[in-house]
Amino acid sequence: MRGLLRLVWVMTALLGVTLGSAGSAVAQDGPGNDWSFSNEILATLGLPEINLRQTPEGVVEGAPTEVAPGRYLVSLTSVGEVSSYVDFVQIPAGVSEDEATAQVLDTASNDVPYEGYVYGGGSFALENLTAWFVVDLAPGDWRIAISHETAEDGEEIMQLLPLTVTTTGGTPVASPVADEIPAGVTLELQDVAFGGLEQPVPAGPQIWEITNVGEQPRQVVFWRTPGPLTVEQFQQMMAGLMTGTPVPDAPTFDQFTGVGYAAILSPGQMVWLELDLTPGDYMVVSYVFDPETGEPAFALGMVQPFTVEGDGATPVASPEATPAA
Secondary structure (H helix, E strand, O other): OOOHHHHOOOOHHHHHHHHHHHOOOOOOOOOEEOOOEOOOOHHHOOOOEEEEEEOOOOOEEOOOOEEOOEEEEEEEEEOOOEEEEEEEEEOOOOOOHHHHHHHHHHHHHHOOOOOOOEEEEEEEEOOOOEEEEEEEEOOEEEEEEEEEEEOOOOOEEEEEEEEEEOOOOOOOOOOHHHHOOOOOEEEEEOOOOEEOOOOOEEOEEEEEEEEEOOOOOEEEEEEEOOOOOOHHHHHHHHHHHHHOOOOOOOOOHHHOEEEEEEEEEOOOOEEEEEEEEOOEEEEEEOOOEOOOOOOEHHHHOOEEEEEEEOOOOOOOOOHHHOOOO
């Protein structure tokens, strides 16, 4: 995820790569952000925790080396003027550590998945903010793939931290509640479509259960939109950005506000997020490049508008609004 906009939003990588290859771009301000991660419900479930803190110096604090199988509440905090990305991954046999580091960086930066990898779920934390998610770790050799980028040089640096998930030791799964996550929204990733957003989503903190039921890795970008938009309008906006020719009556990128992100997830994998959304119009989009067609998933139809309804009252101050210590 390279370029100026990346400091504001993870999706900029796609624009940087695609617009660069197109040779031209529409002059347009980038999207805003209103990071809406919450930990109000997740924190009450008694899940064992993995608390990751990414510093501008590149030090990752809180990363375990061995845990028991099960579901973990993961927090990713960007400390200071640094943004950070994490995904729990398994590397294919025969791939060297250096090659894997370069490939996972490409996945994080440019939304390009690689064959043979297992992407178990993750998220992205903007400067001085925390993102929370729940990941389900099966026994095996994993890597905590965590990258960071500072505002000073814009270079993204990836680290692969070894994590053994073993049945013979590690941190015990603390509570039976670990198997019962009360999701308020169920979202399916279906290769070229989303499933589960046929009804409005209630405002306020809601746990989103995200499952990849398709055959290709996919991720989820959550946008607040300037009003009700169709799939076609979004695709027209992206086409205008990529070709340099604006489409009349299409929305513009600066009218969008990023509110959440779920990192690339392999088929059969699940992740849970808690988002505290205010009433309004929203959209989920997947930007992952499809290996069969070479097209980004949104161009294949993986765009879904939805609405959030209710008073949006949050009984306590949102944790994501508190700067990291």
